Amino acid sequence: MKIRTLIVDDEMLARAVLKEMLASQRDVEVIGECANGFEAVKQAAETKPDLVLLDVQMPKLDGFETLELLGADCAVIFVTAFDSYAMRAFEVHAVDYLLKPFTEDRLAKALDRARQRLGQQGVRGEDLAAAARGPLKFLERVVARDGPKVHVIPVDKLDYIEAQEDYIGLHAGGKTVLKQQTISSLEAALDPKKFVRVHRSFVVNLERVARVEPYGANSKVAVLTTGDKLPVSRSGYLRLEELLGS
Numbered sequence: 001m002k003i004r005t006l007i008v009d010d011e012m013l014a015r016a017v018l019k020e021m022l023a024s025q026r027d028v029e030v031i032g033e034c035a036n037g038f039e040a041v042k043q044a045a046e047t048k049p050d051l052v053l054l055d056v057q058m059p060k061l062d063g064f065e066t067l068e069l070l071g072a073d074c075a076v077i078f079v080t081a082f083d084s085y086a087m088r089a090f091e092v093h094a095v096d097y098l099l100k101p102f103t104e105d106r107l108a109k110a111l112d113r114a115r116q117r118l119g120q121q122g123v124r125g126e127d128l129a130a131a132a133r134g135p136l137k138f139l140e141r142v143v144a145r146d147g148p149k150v151h152v153i154p155v156d157k158l159d160y161i162e163a164q165e166d167y168i169g170l171h172a173g174g175k176t177v178l179k180q181q182t183i184s185s186l187e188a189a190l191d192p193k194k195f196v197r198v199h200r201s202f203v204v205n206l207e208r209v210a211r212v213e214p215y216g217a218n219s220k221v222a223v224l225t226t227g228d229k230l231p232v233s234r235s236g237y238l239r240l241e242e243l244l245g246s
Contacts, residue, residue, distance in 0.1 A: 002029040003111075003118065006047065008040040008066065009055040009079060014100075018053055018079070021104050025111060037061025041069045042148050049074050051114050053098075056080035061152070065143045069150060075114045138191040142170060144179035151177045155194075159208050159226050161186060163201040174226070196243060198222055198236035206243060 005028050009015045015033050022028050031047050034040040036058055044052065052074050056063035067076055078090060078097040090097045096110045142158070144151045153172050162169040163183040170177045187195065187203050197203050208224040212232060215221040220232040222240070232240065 003027055003050045004029055004031045005051045006032050006043060006049040007053050008034045010035050010058045021107050037066035038150055040066050041145060041150055044070050045148055050118055051075045053077050053079055056082050069143055069145045075117050077110045077114055139189045144177045158205050160230060161203040196239050198230060198232045202230045204230060212240060
């Protein structure tokens with residue numbers, strides 16, 4: 001069986017070199033080339049590749065964001081000039097990588113690892129991205145896919161995040177985008193001085209909190225500048241008090 005492979009790199013020469021090297025691998029079939037993450041997400045949805053050779057440092061969407069949108073259905077080999085911390089993250093999460101510049105032998109070894117992993121569950125994109133970001137570095141934007149469409153939302157545009165069963169609702173500017181991710185994993189990637197878990201189902205952007213009001217005998221709600229009202233748990237109220245200096 002052929003390993004149906006997608007090449008994703010913003011440099012045309014790098015794509016050409018990869019394609020030439022892969023020509024000697026009889027069981028590898030290159031089914032497409034993409035110059036950026038948006039193209040990769042669209043092509044992957046249409047062609048369902050077995051393997052993606054993915055550049056890390058790309059404009060628009062980087063390799064981590066692209067992987068997150070691709071999901072865990074295909075094996076991924078990163079092609080990168082990233083730093084040593086990211087290299088350790090790749091190794092810990094059992095994701096192979098090719099450090100530019102690389103040899104044909106090194107590519108062959110990476111392909112051998114990919115062959116062993118085909119059909120197995122891949123690493124979650126948000127987990128790898130968190131490991132590679134390192135401590136005290138937080139998300140600057142959130143990516144989500146809606147069919148072939150990709151949404152890129154700067155975190156300062158988020159009003160609040162809502163847990164909805166297996167998804168989260170990203171509320172920004174009066175619109176809601178659904179993403180398959182847990183609210184806890186996204187909360188961990190956001191700056192805790194700017195985003196607060198006010199309830200088990202809600203994380204709010206502190207800049208959107210206008211006031212906190214009583215709601216019934218023992219409950220409170222956060223009233224946002226957008227007019228939305230979110231339930232506030234006891235522990236959430238304590239966190240709001242601390243951060244807002246109430």
